[in-house]
Every structure is written in C-alpha cells, then in structure tokens.
Amino acid sequence: TFVVTDNCIKCKYTDCVEVCPVDAFHEGPNFLTIDPDECIDCTLCEPECPANAIYPEDDVPAGQEGFVALNAELAKDWPVITERKDAPADAKDWDGKPDKLGLLER
Ligand code: SF4
Ligand code: F3S
Secondary structure (H helix, E strand, C coil): CEEECHHHCCCCCCHHHHHCCCCCEEECCCCEEECCCCCCCCCCCHHHCCCCCEEEHHHCCCCCCHHHHHHHHHHHHCCECCCCCCCCCCHHHHCCCCCCHHHCCC
C-alpha cells in the first residue's frame, strides 16, 4: 500500500485524490490518509503530491514508520474524498516543516 506521511499535515493539497482509481483517500481536518484495504499500489498518486508526502509502505522516510498504522487507523474513521479542493491558505508556509504530527487534528 501507499502511505501519506508527515508533510501532508497542514498542507493537504488534495491533488492526490483525483487520480486514485479505487477512491482510497480519506479526509480529516488537516490531513489525508490512504486506506490500505483499498489501495492497489497503482503508484499514480505519489507524483501528484506537491508536498512529496506519499510513499510506498516499504519506503517511508526514517522516523515516519508510524504513519503506516496511522493511515490504516484514521481511514476507518474519516470519509472518502475523491474531488480536489482548495488547500489551506497557509499551506505553503507549512510545506517542508518537520515533525508536524503533534499538529494532526482528528
Ligand atoms: Fe490510490 Fe494508486 Fe495511490 Fe493506492 S497508489 S492510493 S490505488 S492512487
Ligand atoms: Fe496531502 Fe499531498 Fe494529498 S499534501 S492531500 S498527500 S496531494
């Protein structure tokens, strides 16, 4: 499966959701996750993310391994998103800031 990682938090560009053929993306207040039970590893979403936040499960950046389980957990609670929407006004300010996990809203 593919996994959404730390840099999506507070950026949430949503370009990723439009290309997913199986509607695997789920939306929370300031982060998106991929449902591992839906993802078919098509790879289409990875290059769409302007924040480079999407990785294959086996290739998430060091220290971000916890996002694998977090995607699975939050995808169960959050609704599916299939259409792109405007990013937060301050998305660019947060792009590239490290360790945003503490800012994740559930
Ligand atoms: Fe969807 Fe493909 Fe990305 Fe998996 S890899 S979340 S199937 S676009
Ligand atoms: Fe997040 Fe990137 Fe999608 S910032 S919402 S994973 S396009």
